[in-house]
Amino acid sequence: MTASYEVPASKEQFAELLPATRRALLHRLAVGQNNGRAPSMVGAVMREGRMVWAEGYGAVDGQVPGADTQYRIGSLTKTFVAVLVLRLRDEGLIDLGDPLGKHLDTPEGGEATIAQLLAHTSGLAAEARGPWWERTDGALRPDLADIFGERPQRHPAGRLHHYSNPGFALLGALVERLRGDDWGTVLRREVLEPLGMDRTTLGPEAPHAAGWAVHPWADALLPEPAVNTGRMAPAGELWSTAADLCRFAAFLLDGDDRVLGAESLAEMRVPAVGPQDPQWVTGYGLGVQMTRQNGRVLFGHCGSMPGFVSALWVSPEESLAGVALANLTNGFEVSALASDLVGTVADHEPRIPAPWRPLDEVDxxxxxxxxxxxxxxxxxxxxxxxxxxxxxxxxxxxxxxxxxxxxxxxxxxxxxxxxxxxxxxxxxxxxxxxxxxxxxxxxxTREPYEPGDAVPGGVDEGGWR
Missing domain, CATH: 2.70.130 (Cation-dependent Mannose-6-phosphate Receptor; Chain A)
Known part of the structure; x- marks a missing residue:
């Protein structure tokens, strides 16, 4: 017989951050905006399923940005596309081991498996053919064939990790082929609406930041274009907010049966290349990046597009996530900032573990x-x-x-x-x-080299001596 008692609702009990923690977070954001020389920057923290802190620093249209200000999130888009692909798998429409060509008529990359495309092990080229696709109107690439230049296959499929933006263009086309609709509409219907992410869009919607380049040797700005990238859009098109990305982080952590279950999400964050070494430092799973910093395992994704950088890092062990968004072209401060936001909360307010409780039943x-x-x-x-x-x-x-x-x-x-x-x-x-x-x-066996027929090769009859 097992005991029966009430378990406290610890998620709500410890949801709010302490004043000292909030000040430390603001200090880290301010240092990041200054060191990164970003026109504006927004940071946010998700804890136990909800956003518990968000601040902006700098200015957007003369105002301090906030959790509802849109920024372009670049390659963070890839994690959204990966969720759509895993949904297809869970519905039995594809197998991750299927070659892409089984489902999609593509001029290149058809021999790579869907899993290899998700994990950037397809061997495809890192970038689309010129001109620079992130700054070129997508009307120049209306077909899949238009995204590939010379030598589209740079490495044998499955051999090594080689980041490929065209690979995710193919995955977006796969979603469109099997759903019979454009990938952005599918994303809105199957992921964004169920999760309440109504400020995540294909194009900017006010209030939103403008993209800037910052002069390397002077405090001067140059506007960056924000173009529709057409067929390459699944590699980095989305705009989002700190509040929406906190919702997405909570989903990535715990799952939502309306979108994707926790088991499939956990599968996404298993390193896909190399041995399953418990001490790995960096890795890439199925549409998510992973890193180990100060003993803390984080997963998520970083992103960049002309005029914008972004980062989302999630700590499963501590049920925490950090979000950082900025509107400048060159500034990888946001990746460190997002992980430091997680570390700041974890160090100032270690997670209160749920009460121990006995099993409901014991076989x-x-x-x-x-x-x-x-x-x-x-x-x-x-x-x-x-x-x-x-x-x-x-x-x-x-x-x-x-x-x-x-x-x-x-x-x-x-x-x-x-x-x-x-x-x-x-x-x-x-x-x-x-x-x-x-x-x-x-x-x-129950004893070291226990005598009997269980141990292959048998056990010496003389026993231990």
Whole structure:
């Protein structure tokens, strides 16, 4: 029998920021606007699902900008496009392993898989053919063939990470092909409206910032054009606000069944290239960038277009997100600023953990799986978690730990580290007692090299000596 009691609503209880935290955030924003020499800058913080701080610095049309002021967000657009593609996958219309050419008649990139395009491992060129697409009216590129120049395929598909703006133009065209409507309309209908993001648009809507270039050796400005980029729009067309991006951050963190579930969103933020090293520093998943800073894992995206830079970083562990928007061409201060906003709140006001509570029910057969297990002579502990999940943790130096999700067939699937996607099986004796664990053919026994037939190759009959 388990205990029953009320759990406090900690999200609401600790939603407001302390005055000292708010001042530290404002100071960081002001330093960022000065050091970056930005005509204007807006910063915002999302905590536990809602925006808890937003400030502007500098001026837009003579006024201090705010959470509702639009800025162009550049490549942050790619994360929105990725959500649309994952929706197609979840509906069974595509598989991420499908070559693009299975669904879209394209002059280039058709052999790359949809996952490779999302992760920038398609090998396609980084940029569209000249002239500079970000400053050129999109009417010059009405067809997919018009975005590719000489040598569109720069690397073999799947070999390495090579950022490709044309790759996301292809993904936008894929959405249009399967939905029968332009990608911007699909985005509005399937993502923006359900999430209440009515200030995220394809073109600027007042109040919005104008884009500027800042002279490198003088405090002087030059207007930047804001053109419709046509077929390249899915790579960086959107305009948004700090308030809307906080809504988007909350969605990316927790999911929304009207748009995309939390499991698919978690899949997006798994590094797609290289080994699944728990100590990775930077990575790129399915339409999202990832970074590890000061021990904190963040995911999101940065963006730039002529006259604008943007950044959104989310910390899943702390349920925090930082947003930074500015209207200047060259200024990567916003990426550091957005991550520092997260760090400032986390350091000043560490997240209050939810109260510990016992499991709602305990299956005796699962309970007897818990406790110490050994891979050879290396000790591990297995814990039972909510939802019949399991967590394997090394007890000494070395060893691979992982969390496992329960499946309907009585097995478990690895969620992180080396065992991501691998199957854990609990093997029992004829009498029904736990014999050993099998994790992708790795055998774990109750005693170090336990005698019997479970350990491949057998155990020396003389035993330990």
């Amino acid at each position: 005796p057969e699962l309970l007897e799986l818990t406790g110490p297990w050994y891979w050879g002579a290396t000790p591990f502990a297995l814990r039972l978690c909510a939802g019949r999940g399991l967590e394997l943790s090394p007890l000494g130096r070395g060893g691979r730990g992982a969390r496992f999700r329960a499946e309907a067939d009585g097995t478990w699937t690895g969620l992180d580290g080396y065992y991501t996607g691998e199957t854990l099986r609990a093997v029992r004796t004829a009498a029904g007692a736990p014999s050993h664990l099998d994790i992708g053919t790795f055998v774990f």
